[in-house]
Amino acid sequence: MLPGRSLRRPSDEVINMDVSTNPSVPHVEFFPPPHKPRGPSRWIGWVTDDHRQLVRFWPVVQNMVVQDLRVRYQRSMLGFFWTLLHPILMMTTLTIVFSQLLVIKREDYAIYLFAGMVPWNFFSGTVNDSAFSIIHNEALIRKIFLPKLIFPLTRLLINLTTFVLSMVALFILMKPLGVRFTPQLLLLPVAIALLSGFTLGLGLIVATTNTFFRDCGHLVSVILQAWYFMTPIIYESTNLPPWRLWANPAYPFIKLFQVILSEGKWPDPSLFLAAAGIATVSLGIGYVAFKCHEDKFVFRL
Template identity: 55%
Template sequence: MPSSFPSTRRVIPHEEYFPTPRGPLLPTGWLAVLAHDLRELARFAPVIANLVHQDLRVRYQRSVLGFFWTLLNPILMMTTMTLVFANLLGRDGDWRNYAIYLFAGQVPWGLLAGSLSDCALSIIANEALIRKIYVPKLVFPISRVLFHVVNFALSLTALFLLLVPLGARPSWSLLMLPICVALLAAFSLGLGILIAVLNTFYRDLGHLVGVTLQAWYFMTPILYEASRFRTSPWFLALNPAYPFIRPFQVILRDGQWPDPCVVGVSAVLAISSLGIGYAVYKGLEHKLVFRL
């Protein structure tokens, strides 16, 4: 008989049916499954925290400039792009304004693109772990997205401060930023889960992600402004990234409140993305380990 159970024993009380018995496929059945998964994720929160922590650690350890690379990278990138495109697109030659616009679109795009390309490999790369110990596989895409959210927050703040001499001014509309970030992160997570799961079944997908992101980037008004099109092209109307990027540009450059319609559209997109990602994950969850 056990002599003493130290306090940690009650950290994770759990009991599991495996596989999770299917409730009737009513909305309530799905809700129960979702609630079960959320409880499980809450239990694995320390694992997620540790994974994010270790990613940040590995990324910056033993490079002399450490964290400053997060800043230097976009600064160098944006300087180059400002030099080239401010001249090329040359509207009134106001390069200061253009630099801020570029920054306002580039940084959130970095969150989206970074999350998606990292998520694609997140489950495959952790094969060794998944085969040795039980982990809900959602942990991996979630930790990748969180990692990018942290990076995003750090570089957004720092870059914003650096851009003050160029005319970046704080305004009350900055209060909307957390909501916009949350929506963008949710959208990225949903898509990320979808890609991570499908990529374990069809490895071709991983190769597609890079190319698609590249094309997507150019179809999104980040380098240029949407207003430069005489008539709005189809790829703008259908571009799901635009409603997420646009509010950042409005808030950070114009210092105005974003259009509630645009934010509403992005909220709908974020929720659908999460829903689709989760549904696909639930459908394939139990086959994942055999396909690694």
């Protein structure tokens, strides 16, 4: 032992852990988490962030759409031609059956049926697929970061591609069936955009609900089947009272396609306003419901 040094055990040393006097320990102040904005500012933040994320991950969305369509028609001799052939075969079958059973005397019944059936198939197919869009991508959600909004959006784009190709099949049939091309066909992109907004809104609602309550996905198909027969697609709207027509949210959208394609007339402005209003409400409610529960999805998978 050196002179002037006293032997001290480590236990006798006093270690100063006071963060206010010990310069080696950083001074940390504990405050409640910052207040999250509410109201319109919060929604604007959601929309801005989602727009930025969708632009960033847009190649992922494109790849998912292409891969799904490629797998769907893999090892098929006709491939994508089924998107043209399937609606034609369905229209032919339904025209023969319902024109005989319902004794419909309408000359352009085939086009009338096609004009309502193809938009409805797009609508019901997207809503059905969206119900399971989060659950079926559980492994991907747990593995890497992806905006969860892209999964319902991908299902919409896949069915929208099929929908557009089916409309091509309709244009091919219009001339042989004696239907002339009219300037009103220029309104089809507007009708498709309104129907897409309405469909995406409902898709976001069922995707959110089915993630928390798995029975919802099975109920959706039953509800859509009943909804199909409540909508004037295989029969004319003149057979129903007006209040039953306007109580059906899908009616303005289906009617738009029927007026443009089958009747060749300019739709009434009130029809456009009704479709735009319903699409806006559906998309707004669906988006807010989805975003409010988005962070909880991973705990429910």
